[in-house]
Amino acid sequence: xxxxxxxxxxxxxxxxxxxxxxxxxxxxxxxxxxxxxxxxxxxxxxxxxxxxxxxxxxxxxxxxxxxxxxxxxxxxxxxxxxxxxxxxxxxxxxxxxxxxxxxxxxxxxxxxxxxxxxxxxxxxxxxxxxxxxxxxxxxxxxxxxxxxxxxxxxxxxxxxxxxxxxxxxxxxxxxxxxxxxxxxxxxxxxxxxxxxxxxxxxxxxxxxxxxxxxxxxxxxxxxxxxxxxxxxxxxxxxxxxxxxxxxxxxxxxxxxxxxxxxxxxxxxxxxxxxxxxxxxxxxxxxxxxxxxxxxxxxxxxxxxxxxxxxxxxxxxxxxxxxxx
Amino acid sequence: xxxxxxxxxxxxxxxxxxxxxxxxxxxxxxxxxxxxxxxxxxxxxxxxxxxxxxxxxxxxxxxxxxxxxxxxxxxxxxxxxxxxxxxxxxxxxxxxxxxxxxxxxxxxxxxxxxxxxxxxxxxxxxxxxxxxxxxxxxxxxxxxxxxxxxxxxxxxxxxxxxxxxxxxxxxxxxxxxxxxxxxxxxxxxxxxxxxxxxxxxxxxxxxxxxxxxxxxxxxxxxxxxxxxxxxxxxxxxxxxxxxxxxxxxxxxxxxxxxxxxxxx
Numbered sequence: 001x002x003x004x005x006x007x008x009x010x011x012x013x014x015x016x017x018x019x020x021x022x023x024x025x026x027x028x029x030x031x032x033x034x035x036x037x038x039x040x041x042x043x044x045x046x047x048x049x050x051x052x053x054x055x056x057x058x059x060x061x062x063x064x065x066x067x068x069x070x071x072x073x074x075x076x077x078x079x080x081x082x083x084x085x086x087x088x089x090x091x092x093x094x095x096x097x098x099x100x101x102x103x104x105x106x107x108x109x110x111x112x113x114x115x116x117x118x119x120x121x122x123x124x125x126x127x128x129x130x131x132x133x134x135x136x137x138x139x140x141x142x143x144x145x146x147x148x149x150x151x152x153x154x155x156x157x158x159x160x161x162x163x164x165x166x167x168x169x170x171x172x173x174x175x176x177x178x179x180x181x182x183x184x185x186x187x188x189x190x191x192x193x194x195x196x197x198x199x200x201x202x203x204x205x206x207x208x209x210x211x212x213x214x215x216x217x218x219x220x221x222x223x224x225x226x227x228x229x230x231x232x233x234x235x236x237x238x239x240x241x242x243x244x245x246x247x248x249x250x251x252x253x254x255x256x257x258x259x260x261x262x263x264x265x266x267x268x269x270x271x272x273x274x275x276x277x278x279x280x281x282x283x284x285x286x287x288x289x290x291x292x293x294x295x296x297x298x299x300x301x302x303x304x305x306x307x308x309x310x311x312x313x314x315x316x317x318x319x320x321x322x323x324x
Numbered sequence: 325x326x327x328x329x330x331x332x333x334x335x336x337x338x339x340x341x342x343x344x345x346x347x348x349x350x351x352x353x354x355x356x357x358x359x360x361x362x363x364x365x366x367x368x369x370x371x372x373x374x375x376x377x378x379x380x381x382x383x384x385x386x387x388x389x390x391x392x393x394x395x396x397x398x399x400x401x402x403x404x405x406x407x408x409x410x411x412x413x414x415x416x417x418x419x420x421x422x423x424x425x426x427x428x429x430x431x432x433x434x435x436x437x438x439x440x441x442x443x444x445x446x447x448x449x450x451x452x453x454x455x456x457x458x459x460x461x462x463x464x465x466x467x468x469x470x471x472x473x474x475x476x477x478x479x480x481x482x483x484x485x486x487x488x489x490x491x492x493x494x495x496x497x498x499x500x501x502x503x504x505x506x507x508x509x510x511x512x513x514x515x516x517x518x519x520x521x522x523x524x525x526x527x528x529x530x531x532x533x534x535x536x537x538x539x540x541x542x543x544x545x546x547x548x549x550x551x552x553x554x555x556x557x558x559x560x561x562x563x564x565x566x567x568x569x570x571x572x573x574x575x576x577x578x579x580x581x582x583x584x585x586x587x588x
Contacts, residue, residue, distance in 0.1 A: 212418045215388050218406035220435035230434060234422055311422040311463055 101281040106288070109281040117270070121289050124267040127183055127255040128293060131190020132248050138191065139198025139247070140240070144228075146199070147206035164196040169257055176262040186258030186266070193254035194247035201243025205236025238312045241305040248301050252294045267293075333400050335487055335519040336362040336385055341394035343380055353544035354380050355391070360538065360547060364486070367513055367520045369530035371577065372540030378523040381545070382489045385521065386410055399486060408436070411480030411518075415492040417472035419464040425475045426451065426460040432482040443482060450478040453515075454508060470501035477509070481516070490522040494529065506532055507561045514558065527577045531555075532564050537573070539580050548580060 083103055089095055090102040097105075110117065142160065145152040168189055175185035209232050217227040259268025267290050274282035343355040354377040362368050370378050383389040384396055387407040396403045398410070419428045426447055433443030451457055454474040464472055473493060480488060493509075494502045506529055513520055513533075524530050530537045537551045554569055564570050 210416075210418060212414045212416060213420070215383070215386075216412060216414070216418055217435060218388060219386055219408065219410055219412045220432055221406070221408035222435035226435055230431065231420065234420070309422065311465075313465075 098278055098280055101284055105281040106284045109279075110285045110288075113282070113285075117285065117289060120265055120267050120270050121293065123183075123265045124252075124255050124259065124290070125293055127186040127258070127266065128190055128248075128251045128297065130183075131187045131254055132194055132251040132297070134187070135191045135194035135247055135251065136198055136244060139195050139243075140202055142195075142199050143202025143206060143240075146203050147232075148224075160196065160199050163192060168193050168254065172257055172261040175258070181262050181264060185261070186255045186263070189258040190251040190254030193257075194251040197243040197246040197250065198240070199243075201239045201246075202236060205239030206232055208239065209235050237309050241301070241309065245298060245301050245305070248297045249294050252290065252297070256290060333364075334361045334397070335364045335366070335399060336360075336521065337395075337397040337400075338381075338385070339395050341381070341384060341391045341396060343377065343384070343389070344392045355384075356544035356546050358394070358545065358547055360550075362519060362521065364519050365517050367522070367533055367535045368538060369534035369536070370521065370523045370538045370540060371525070371527060371530045371581065372545065373542045373581065374525070375543050376540045377543065377545030378540060379491050382412075382491050382521065382523055385487075386412055386489055409486055411483070411485040411488045413473075413476050413480045413488070413490040413493040415495045417464065417469075417476040419472060419475055419479075421464050424461040424463055425456055425467065425471075428464070428475050429478045429482055432479050436483060438483060446482055446484070447478065450481055453512065454478055468501075469497050470505060473497065473505065474508075477512075481512070481518075484516070484518075486519060488518045488520045490520065492523055492525065495525060502526075502529070503561055509533060510559055527574050527581070528565075530577070531570055531573050532559065532561065537577065539577060551576070 086100075087103050090097065090100050142156060146156055146160075147153075171192075172185070172189055175188055179185045179188065213231050213235075214227065217231055222230070255266070256268040256271075259266040260272060263269040267286050271283060271286045271290075274280075274286060338361070339359045341355055341358040342353070345352050345354055358377075358381065360368075370381065372378050380389055384391050385398060385403065385407075387398075387403045387405050398407050420431060423431065429447045429450065430443060432438075433440065433447075451460060454477060456471065456474055456478065459467065459471060462471075464475070467475070473496075477493070480490075494505050497505060509520075510533055520533075522530075522533060531553055534553050535557075537553060539548045539551070540546065541548050551573060553573065555564060555567065
């Protein structure tokens with residue numbers, strides 16, 4: 001066997017693999033599209049296919065709609081059954097109506113008081129988003145400090161843990177005394193409650209870097225900033241996104257708890273009001289809106305995750321907490 | 325190729341390298357008084373049983389591990405801290421999973437702040453040379469083990485380092501792929517003139533690739549013997565395998581490694 005034939009064998013094996021992967025991944029809509037990056041074929045050997053490897057082609061609109069419908073019918077069915085049961089219990093008055101209103105009554109409250117509810121929803125949404133963004137930024141900075149410095153690790157971890165174990169509901173009144181009835185105490189509560197999962201996931205992510213990659217970076221003469229930007233941070237993203245998903249749902253809790261303690265607007269304030277007036281339909285409408293905030297924000301973080309780490313195993317396998 | 329090894333002097337000089345690890349209970353000597361000089365353009369292969377400190381030796385040369393005592397120099401300069409004038413290939417490909425093959429190769433350029441256009445041209449050259457054409461955008465998980473290791477090799481060669489350090493680079497590959505990679509590495513070494521130090525478990529690999537084979541003892545790692553490989557500089561895998569000189573050397577090595585293991 002000559003050296004050249006060995007080489008050819010190598011390329012042939014490579015070509016076979018690519019062919020196999022393409023066959024496995026091909027679906028109608030874009031198979032066989034040349035990517036134009038193959039460059040000039042090497043003259044001495046069989047050219048491997050200048051084609052994308054292993055990437056499924058972009059599905060057509062119809063297919064995507066079908067996939068969307070397929071992913072939706074199960075949760076839709078569960079929701080429908082839930083609403084049917086609710087309606088049945090309430091309409092038959094197994095439970096008095098002032099405790100559990102019918103879905104119709106709740107819907108009516110929502111539509112008639114829409115502008116008022118929308119205003120309060122926006123207030124809570126604003127507190128939640130701001131709290132979440134601040135928690136994400138602070139959490140990431142803290143995680144970097146902890147992951148990079150032993151001293152800061154020892155110094156900061158107890159504080160982080162203390163901030164987590166202290167009951168947030170217990171310090172809410174204190175925050176109101178300190179910062180008044182405005183948005184500040186709500187945002188601080190949202191930050192406090194959302195901060196912890198970001199730090200923990202960030203530290204875990206940053207510490208999960210393969211030590212060989214760090215050795216490699218050292219032999220490339222790269223400084224700590226480049227190593228962070230090109231290797232450690234992208235490597236930490238899958239962990240970090242998981243933490244952010246937990247954090248965003250917790251931020252809603254923080255904002256609402258803050259509103260419970262002292263507020264003149266927001267969904268938490270409306271909830272107390274409705275409770276005091278025994279206005280069950282308003283109370284239920286309010287609960288639905290609070291959950292909606294959490295769900296919408298969670299899905300937004302999921303979308304960000306899909307865009308940021310399409311390469312990660314958790315996304316490749318189609319294992320997802322929501323759709324796709 | 326633009327590798328520019330120093331015309332004179334040693335590429336790598338090691339003298340009296342000793343490494344001791346202290347754990348809570350005991351002290352182990354990983355390397356014991358290892359001295360070795362490597363000329364520019366040499367291909368030195370180091371064989372030895374597991375745990376003989378071969379990998380530690382490479383890391384010392386790269387400046388990633390500090391020896392307990394002894395001196396090491398790279399291109400006539402003493403090694404203190406991580407070295408830039410090298411390419412390093414690990415047993416695992418150690419690729420970034422979020423980058424395609426070409427982007428993984430170009431990591432070397434980005435980390436060094438190399439000229440982008442030149443690095444891109446060089447990357448395309450290496451991609452062609454190692455048969456990765458058509459796989460430029462493939463993510464690591466879409467590539468076979470052999471292909472991944474080719475990407476790692478390209479990444480290590482991107483900046484045309486005068487010294488290439490390889491730590492059991494083909495250890496995780498199947499036998500057939502390994503032979504192919506050996507033949508390719510031999511061709512690349514001939515074309516680039518880079519000084520290579522390769523650590524391996526495989527006697528066949530050590531003899532086929534090396535201009536010199538260094539045999540190490542089990543822990544504590546010492547150099548038992550050094551064999552020059554009297555095979556032509558231009559080697560063909562099948563021919564070498566049936567060459568009587570290959571057989572003799574391989575038998576000697578096997579005997580030496582066997583007796584070294586038996587004494588421990």
